[in-house]
Amino acid sequence: MSDPKQQEFPDPDGSPDIDEETFEEEVDDGSPQKTHSNIVFVGHVDSGKSTTCGRILVDKGVVEKRAIGRVKQDEDAQGGEEFIYAQALDELEEERRRSKTFECGHSMFETETKLWNVIDAPGHRQFVPHMIGGTSQAEVAVLIISARKGEFETGFEKDGQTREHIVLTKTLGVTHLIVAINKMDDETVHWDQGRYTEIKDKLSPFLKQSGWRPADVRWLPISGLKGENVLHRTDKSPWYNGPCLIEVLESLTPPERMVNAPPIFTIQEKYKESGDSNILGKLEVGTIKAGDEMLLMPINKQVKVKAVKKGNRTIEMAQPGDQVTITLTGIDEQEISRGYVLCSRTNPIHATNLIEAQFMIMECKSVMTKGYEAVLHVHAATAECIMTQISAVLDKQGKVAQKNPDFVKQGQTIICRFKTDIPICVEPFKVLQPCGRFVIRDEGRTIGIGKIIGISVKGDTKASAPQPSNAQKPQSSPSPQPDSNKPSPASVSTEPPQPKAPAKVDDGLDDLSNFQMISAPKQTALPAAIKQSAPKQSSQQKISIAFEPAQTQPASTISFTPAPQQQSGPILNASAKPFSMNPTAKAFVPFKIAKQ
Numbered sequence: 001m002s003d004p005k006q007q008e009f010p011d012p013d014g015s016p017d018i019d020e021e022t023f024e025e026e027v028d029d030g031s032p033q034k035t036h037s038n039i040v041f042v043g044h045v046d047s048g049k050s051t052t053c054g055r056i057l058v059d060k061g062v063v064e065k066r067a068i069g070r071v072k073q074d075e076d077a078q079g080g081e082e083f084i085y086a087q088a089l090d091e092l093e094e095e096r097r098r099s100k101t102f103e104c105g106h107s108m109f110e111t112e113t114k115l116w117n118v119i120d121a122p123g124h125r126q127f128v129p130h131m132i133g134g135t136s137q138a139e140v141a142v143l144i145i146s147a148r149k150g151e152f153e154t155g156f157e158k159d160g161q162t163r164e165h166i167v168l169t170k171t172l173g174v175t176h177l178i179v180a181i182n183k184m185d186d187e188t189v190h191w192d193q194g195r196y197t198e199i200k201d202k203l204s205p206f207l208k209q210s211g212w213r214p215a216d217v218r219w220l221p222i223s224g225l226k227g228e229n230v231l232h233r234t235d236k237s238p239w240y241n242g243p244c245l246i247e248v249l250e251s252l253t254p255p256e257r258m259v260n261a262p263p264i265f266t267i268q269e270k271y272k273e274s275g276d277s278n279i280l281g282k283l284e285v286g287t288i289k290a291g292d293e294m295l296l297m298p299i300n301k302q303v304k305v306k307a308v309k310k311g312n313r314t315i316e317m318a319q320p321g322d323q324v325t326i327t328l329t330g331i332d333e334q335e336i337s338r339g340y341v342l343c344s345r346t347n348p349i350h351a352t353n354l355i356e357a358q359f360m361i362m363e364c365k366s367v368m369t370k371g372y373e374a375v376l377h378v379h380a381a382t383a384e385c386i387m388t389q390i391s392a393v394l395d396k397q398g399k400v401a402q403k404n405p406d407f408v409k410q411g412q413t414i415i416c417r418f419k420t421d422i423p424i425c426v427e428p429f430k431v432l433q434p435c436g437r438f439v440i441r442d443e444g445r446t447i448g449i450g451k452i453i454g455i456s457v458k459g460d461t462k463a464s465a466p467q468p469s470n471a472q473k474p475q476s477s478p479s480p481q482p483d484s485n486k487p488s489p490a491s492v493s494t495e496p497p498q499p500k501a502p503a504k505v506d507d508g509l510d511d512l513s514n515f516q517m518i519s520a521p522k523q524t525a526l527p528a529a530i531k532q533s534a535p536k537q538s539s540q541q542k543i544s545i546a547f548e549p550a551q552t553q554p555a556s557t558i559s560f561t562p563a564p565q566q567q568s569g570p571i572l573n574a575s576a577k578p579f580s581m582n583p584t585a586k587a588f589v590p591f592k593i594a595k596q
């Protein structure tokens with residue numbers, strides 16, 4: 001049943017006076033065992049992402065009373081209720097900018113057993129790189145689809161963002177997708193079951209094709225604007241008897257968290273405050289606490305953790321999956337870039353310029369040849385890249401169909417190498433999934449998706465001795481300075497719209513004989529979930545590229561076959577001391593926010 005109260009904008013004076021700090025205190029006091037999950041809202045421009053996010057945050061009382069009041073005052077001038085919720089979110093974003101928190105937009109709300117970190121990803125094509133950064137931090141995605149006549153069609157057509165966002169959610173490690181068919185209240189829709197079914201029927205095959213298993217996708221009709229089927233069920237759709245959005249969220253199983261692995265913290269943003277260097281990002285595996293002595297890669301710089309904060313509150317220890325701010329000593333903020341990784345000194349992540357990959361070409365106007373240049377996105381890092389070698393084309397069964405092809409084209413899955421203009425922190429997908437899956441984009445479009453099967457040891461900064469910390473004397477970094485115009489992990493906010501300059505590679509495409517590729521070592525002790533998803537290597541065996549834990553792993557329509565043994569250098573084994581997961585890694589233990 002719909003709750004009429006939910007359809008009115010909360011009275012500023014009557015609304016619960018809960019700001020973020022109070023909210024977190026309440027979490028601290030009342031529900032210390034809540035699991036932390038990250039949720040991203042994606043979808044075509046104007047589908048209603050901000051409105052739906054805003055509705056949740058307003059109805060949950062997360063938006064500050066002061067912010068609501070200001071928005072409400074503007075209501076008449078701005079055009080009425082429809083602007084309120086999206087503006088409420090904008091207000092939070094302004095708050096975040098002022099308080100120097102996440103660029104992509106992060107807010108929090110809670111359900112009965114979970115604490116949700118909300119990431120509102122921009123829908124416009126121009127901002128897909130931001131969307132990639134935001135989505136790579138999330139385990140759950142809500143795909144907002146507008147049911148309004150014409151809008152669904154525009155978003156799902158070739159130039160709309162719906163297809164790209166579906167592919168990216170799957171590629172970037174999201175484990176649950178909720179498809180919320182929005183604007184069901186619109187006058188062109190009137191909660192019509194036929195329109196809902198039509199959209200579902202059109203989207204379903206593409207979701208499957210993109211690797212989404214029906215079991216991991218939930219569907220529901222909503223009105224983000226009216227709050228119907230968002231926090232409360234509605235009676236407007238008697239043909240839909242399922243749960244509302246919040247109930248769906250509450251029912252999802254959190255992903256397994258690798259607590260005992262060496263820590264890997266991917267950096268989204270950095271800022272300076274009171275002389276301290278702060279980094280914001282996601283702890284992918286392991287734990288981090290104040291006092292930890294760590295390494296910043298790829299610059300190989302020794303740093304020390306001064307404090308760990310979630311929102312504005314200091315916490316004792318960051319757990320896997322946490323979005324946190326870490327204050328570092330021993331480094332100047334200017335030395336840090338987006339896409340860098342904070343990791344263990346004894347078991348650091350690799351940094352390299354050359355990867356070998358299983359790569360699926362999803363969009364390519366004509367043909368692709370050796371020397372193809374594009375932009376590579378891996379976790380929060382971005383680098384210009386050039387395809388230096390194409391060693392095989394695979395057939396639909398995943399077998400090698402052609403060796404050393406002269407060219408490849410759309411729809412093909414290939415084994416190839418990419419060389420980047422700057423070192424990137426990566427690991428083979430089998431070793432560390434969040435740092436082993438990548439997206440290739442070119443001229444504002446997603447060209448393909450891939451997983452890393454080997455990394456080069458040439459240019460691997462892990463091989464050199466760590467640089468001692470020295471905040472007073474910033475040393476030269478292998479990456480461009482943050483202010484540089486060149487794309488760098490920090491400076492790239494969108495891909496260069498203009499024709500790209502030639503990728504800055506330092507040697508010929510064929511001169512790769514001195515590279516040594518590290519593949520996932522046979523003896524690497526993988527956590528159970530990863531082990532299950534890593535079938536035995538055999539040239540005939542099919543490996544699914546569905547980027548998800550093994551328990552949700554069926555044969556997927558997107559699949560790769562292991563690389564044929566054609567690497568130009570020897571494949572190194574465990575003696576190369578690559579990053580490895582702790583075999584005793586176990587499930588996530590809910591954290592408790594420390595009291596200040």
Ligand SMILES: Nc1nc2c(ncn2[C@@H]2O[C@H](COP(=O)(O)OP(=O)(O)OP(=O)(O)O)[C@@H](O)[C@H]2O)c(=O)[nH]1
Pocket residue numbers: 043044045046047048049050051052082083086121122123124182183184185186222223224225226
């Ligand atoms: N009728 C109706 N209109 C809605 C609903 N949700 C959003 N809208 C309207 O759709 C328009 C776009 O909403 P936004 O929330 O700004 O869309 P968005 O997806 O965040 O847009 P971008 O961030 O630009 O991609 C606004 O005019 C909203 O009022 C809904 O459930 N019903």
